[in-house]
Amino acid sequence: MTTSIEQDKVTDKRTVILQTTLQLLSERGFHNTPMSLIAEEAGVAAGTIYRYFDNKETLINELFLDLKREMLQHAMARIEPGDTTEEQFRKVWRNFFHYYVTHEDEMRFVEQHHNSPFQSGDVLAAVEEMYAPFANMFAVGVADGSFRELPMEMTSVYIYDVVLAFAKRQLSGKLKMTDELLEEAVQISWDAVKGT
Amino acid sequence: MTTSIEQDKVTDKRTVILQTTLQLLSERGFHNTPMSLIAEEAGVAAGTIYRYFDNKETLINELFLDLKREMLQHAMARIEPGDTTEEQFRKVWRNFFHYYVTHEDEMRFVEQHHNSPFQSGDVLAAVEEMYAPFANMFAVGVADGSFRELPMEMTSVYIYDVVLAFAKRQLSGKLKMTDELLEEAVQISWDAVKGT
DNA sequence: ATCAAAAGAATGAATGTTCATTCCTGTCGT
DNA sequence: ACGACAGGAATGAACATTCATTCTTTTGAT
CATH class of the missing domain: 1.10.10.60 (Homeodomain-like)
Incomplete structure (x- = not known):
């Protein structure tokens, strides 16, 4: 039935x-x-x-991993194999921003989880794996000169932390990201990481 | 005795x-x-x-405000009235970075407090006041053309969130900030916010 | 300078509450 | 009638906070 x-x-x-x-x-x-x-x-x-x-911790960690997966899925949306590295970078930047701004609960939850005692080893390892596509995109970009020869962890500041910071300010009402401001922000990040 | x-x-x-x-x-x-x-x-x-x-919440909030004060004190260290806006910006950037890297507990605590239900109205208001010197530095910089005409909340991303992100990576061992990388990072932030 | 008495500070066992988790019952589809 | 699923009262551990008591310091009268 x-x-x-x-x-x-x-x-x-x-x-x-x-x-x-x-x-x-x-x-x-x-x-x-x-x-x-x-x-x-x-x-x-x-x-x-x-x-x-099994228990509260499991519940929270499963939720966390589900959300991370969903979030990274969104980040990779509309990325085509034919895109240049610059195009990919800009799309990912905007995808992240759009996801955060339209998923406030998800963002807040993930951020809370990020510095909390629930971050166990298994969870960290699982998350690490999810980032593989980005690590790959970075490796390719460095190899063909699209990205500067900086540590990936440095580049990620400008496509992850910066985006998150903008999304938070937008959501709190402290900053209104117009199309112009958004384009400026993307450009700043790209200038920060692009090859010479 | x-x-x-x-x-x-x-x-x-x-x-x-x-x-x-x-x-x-x-x-x-x-x-x-x-x-x-x-x-x-x-x-x-x-x-x-x-x-x-009075209770646990009070204890935590008093500690939080103490640390914020101390942190902003450090951020303003060695700033001279005669410094150009660019000099001030670079000093503050480095001061923040140095403080975080040498005060891991303080950073972790403050970050945890940042997204927690302890963030009451009074605490937020108190913190707001502490930022007055920065707001002032920004206003002066915009007036004399040193800073671009961007919302302050946007500029602050590059002198606050970016620095925090670098400090976290350094502390977690994922990134080793050499003098060269540090100078690059400062330069990127300055390019992001400086006037034309 | 001495000492008794008051004030102030610290103690830690006891209290009452808030939870996460368990476990015994009941229900419903087959 | 069976078994999987769901309910929710019951359990017990963990915790923030209180308070009667003890210990320490200060005061001031002689």
């Missing part, structure tokens, strides 16, 4: 729990969000959460 | 409590650090903490 369509629409309590957790944790912080509240908001009993997740 | 020198050296439990709190919270996170542990590590009874601070 249960078609796959109905299943997706109604149940999948696992998904509901994850979404609720994301929303609550991003708003209230990790500590201030008891499992009982997650259960209540998800319309589920406390015990039910433990059918899907 | 008790000279003022001995007093300063031995007592001032308030200071001991604050220092211990800084160290523990930066390592273990806000919520993984019970007051009982702070007391133990500080060599003080649990109840004693409450002679000096």
Whole structure:
């Protein structure tokens, strides 16, 4: 009786729990969000959460990895093999920015997780792997002279941290990124890392 | 029997409590650090903490403001009224970097505090005030054409978030900032914000 | 200078609360 | 009737905070 369509629409309590957790944790912080509240908001009993997740830490870490995956997926959107390195760089920059600005909860949650005691070794390793496409893009760019010969960790400042900083300011209302400002910011980052 | 020198050296439990709190919270996170542990590590009874601070939140917020003050003090070190805007900008950039790199606990604690539910209205207002000298430096720089006509919030990305990102990478061992790289990074930030 | 008494500081066991997690029941689809 | 799934009360550990008591320092009268 249960078609796959109905299943997706109604149940999948696992998904509901994850979404609720994301929303609550991003708003209230990790500590201030008891499992009982997650259960209540998800319309589920406390015990039910433990059918899907071993414990709170697991729940949080699985959510974190899901979001990282989704985020990096977005970052790579519309990248074509034929694009020049510069085009790829600019697209990724804008993709990141767009994702953060339209996914505030996700950003806040991931940022909170970033400096928290939940960052275990396995999680770090899993994240490391996800960045492989970027490491590759960087290696190619350096090899053909599109990127300066700087350490990748330095280049990443201008395509990751800078973008994040702009997104935060935009979301907090402290800065309104017009198309012009956005283009300026992208240009600054590209100038910072491009080859001579 | 008790000279003022001995007093300063031995007592001032308030200071001991604050220092211990800084160290523990930066390592273990806000919520993984019970007051009982702070007391133990500080060599003080649990109840004693409450002679000096109303509660845990107050303790954390007072520590936060102390550190912010100290941090901004360092950022302004060696700035002379006669310095050009460019000189000032470069000095502040390096001062920030140096402070973070040599004060890892402080950096971690402040960063953790930054996205946490302890960020109350009063704290934000107090921090806002501390930034006045920078706002002033920016206003002067824009007026005389040293800075581009960008929103201050945009300029601050290149003297605050970028520096923080570099310091974090340096501390995590992912990046070794040589003198050359440091000079490059400063130059990139200055190019990003300088007037035409 | 001495000492009793008051003031101030520190202690740590006790309290009450808040959780994460468990476990016993009930329900529903087959 | 069975088993997987869900419910939610019950459990117990962890924790922030309190407070009656003890220890230390200061005061001031002689």
